[in-house]
Amino acid sequence: MASIFVQDAYRLQLKLFLYEVKQQQLLSGVRTFLKVYSTISLGKLANYMEVDEPTLRTILMTYKHKTHAVDSDGKIISNADxxxxxxxxxxxxxxxxxxxxxxxxxLRQIVKLEGVINDMDWVKLD
Structure with missing residues (x-):
C-alpha cells in the first residue's frame, strides 16, 4: 500500500517538474523577443511564438509572476533584466x-588597498 503512495508522489513530482520545464522554455522564448523589440503588437508576438493571443497573454502573465517577488517591506520588485x-x-x-x-x-578596491599596503611597507623599510 505504501508503495502506491510513493509511486503517486513520484508521478506528481515528475508531472510538476515537466510542467515547469515547459514553462521555462516558453518564458525563455518570450524573453528573447522582448530583448529585441521596444514595442511589439500582441498579434505579431503571438505569431512569432506560434501561439494564439490568449495563450500569449497567459505566457506574459506567467513571465511577470516568475520574475517578480515581494520584498520584506511588502513591495513588489522585479528580478528580470x-x-x-x-x-x-x-x-x-x-x-x-x-x-x-x-x-x-x-576586487578593484582590494587591488588598490594592496597597493597602499605595499607602499606603506616600502616606507617602513626606508
Whole structure:
C-alpha cells in the first residue's frame, strides 16, 4: 500500500517538474523577443511564438509572476533584466536596469588597498 503512495508522489513530482520545464522554455522564448523589440503588437508576438493571443497573454502573465517577488517591506520588485507592460494590444518593453557588478568593484578596491599596503611597507623599510 505504501508503495502506491510513493509511486503517486513520484508521478506528481515528475508531472510538476515537466510542467515547469515547459514553462521555462516558453518564458525563455518570450524573453528573447522582448530583448529585441521596444514595442511589439500582441498579434505579431503571438505569431512569432506560434501561439494564439490568449495563450500569449497567459505566457506574459506567467513571465511577470516568475520574475517578480515581494520584498520584506511588502513591495513588489522585479528580478528580470527585461520588463514590459501591455497597453491596448501593444507590448511596451521597459528599459532594463544595468546589472550592478559589486564583485568587480570590490576586487578593484582590494587591488588598490594592496597597493597602499605595499607602499606603506616600502616606507617602513626606508
Amino acid at each position: 527585461v520588463d514590459f507592460y501591455i497597453d491596448d494590444d501593444m507590448v511596451h518593453v521597459v528599459e532594463s536596469k544595468p546589472v550592478k557588478r559589486y564583485g568587480d568593484y570590490f
